[in-house]
Amino acid sequence: MVPGFRFVKFNDVEDLKSQFNEKVCALIVEPIQGEGGIHACSPEFLTAARQLCDQYQALLIFDEIQCGIGRTGRYFYFQKFDIKPDVLTLAKPIGLGLPLGALLTTDRVAPTFGPGDHGTTFGGGPLACRVGFEFLKILQEDHLLKQIATTGDFFKERLLGLKSKYPFVLDVRGEGLILGMELSFPGREVVNRCLEAGFIINCTADKVLRFLPPYIITKKEISKFIKALDKILSEVNLATQEVDSVSQPVGGSH
Numbered sequence: 001m002v003p004g005f006r007f008v009k010f011n012d013v014e015d016l017k018s019q020f021n022e023k024v025c026a027l028i029v030e031p032i033q034g035e036g037g038i039h040a041c042s043p044e045f046l047t048a049a050r051q052l053c054d055q056y057q058a059l060l061i062f063d064e065i066q067c068g069i070g071r072t073g074r075y076f077y078f079q080k081f082d083i084k085p086d087v088l089t090l091a092k093p094i095g096l097g098l099p100l101g102a103l104l105t106t107d108r109v110a111p112t113f114g115p116g117d118h119g120t121t122f123g124g125g126p127l128a129c130r131v132g133f134e135f136l137k138i139l140q141e142d143h144l145l146k147q148i149a150t151t152g153d154f155f156k157e158r159l160l161g162l163k164s165k166y167p168f169v170l171d172v173r174g175e176g177l178i179l180g181m182e183l184s185f186p187g188r189e190v191v192n193r194c195l196e197a198g199f200i201i202n203c204t205a206d207k208v209l210r211f212l213p214p215y216i217i218t219k220k221e222i223s224k225f226i227k228a229l230d231k232i233l234s235e236v237n238l239a240t241q242e243v244d245s246v247s248q249p250v251g252g253s254h
């Protein structure tokens with residue numbers, strides 16, 4: 001662990017309160033944990049985080065690198081709540097594949113930073129920034145946020161359909177186009193089979209299939225994927241049952 005850093009138990013308001021004091025300078029929260037397996041912070045946890053940061057004059061930093069800038073059908077995920085961070089980090093989609101990140105702050109925090117205070121070799125290059133502007137324009141002019149919310153709902157509904165079909169699908173969670181499907185076994189095999197079928201998906205936290213498709217994905221493409229995933233899950237299910245029946249003791253059990 002980095003010296004000076006401490007972790008709080010996920011969504012545990014009491015743990016957060018017990019660790020907070022006047023020495024805390026900032027609290028970093030990823031409001032929907034992406035790598036962690038698509039887990040959303042509860043409104044109670046986020047409210048307590050804001051209140052404690054105000055009380056102890058610490059900065060509340062939201063890391064929306066994965067869940068922000070359109071991913072949930074809003075510009076920023078925190079807009080779902082009546083809570084504002086002091087600092088917000090953004091990246092992934094804004095550069096449309098080029099390396100670009102952004103740090104947004106409130107008027108109160110902004111003057112603490114000046115030009116040249118924080119530089120990197122490739123940070124804020126003119127090409128990546130131009131592409132970033134175009135991305136923001138497309139997001140606004142093509143009404144992409146609304147589209148993301150609609151296709152996201154459609155996608156989640158279809159994943160929930162698979163959950164009701166396969167008992168080993170333990171959970172489907174997330175919103176917009178950041179969705180996860182938790183399995184009762186490691187998801188690597190499903191990921192590999194999806195790739196063979198022409199679909200790139202990911203698995204995080206060992207058992208959570210993670211779906212972060214491009215914002216322009218269509219319902220037709222989602223349906224095609226769901227059909228392929230359905231077939232793959234049924235095959236995996238069959239293989240699991242075969243292993244189970246082989247490992248059953250002959251003569252029954254007591």
Ligand SMILES: Cc1ncc(COP(=O)(O)O)c(C=O)c1O
Pocket residue numbers: 030034035063064065066067091
């Ligand atoms: C939520 C979140 N924060 C931070 C990072 C790290 O970003 P970088 O690779 O630019 O260090 C990632 C990368 O996946 C991420 O998903």
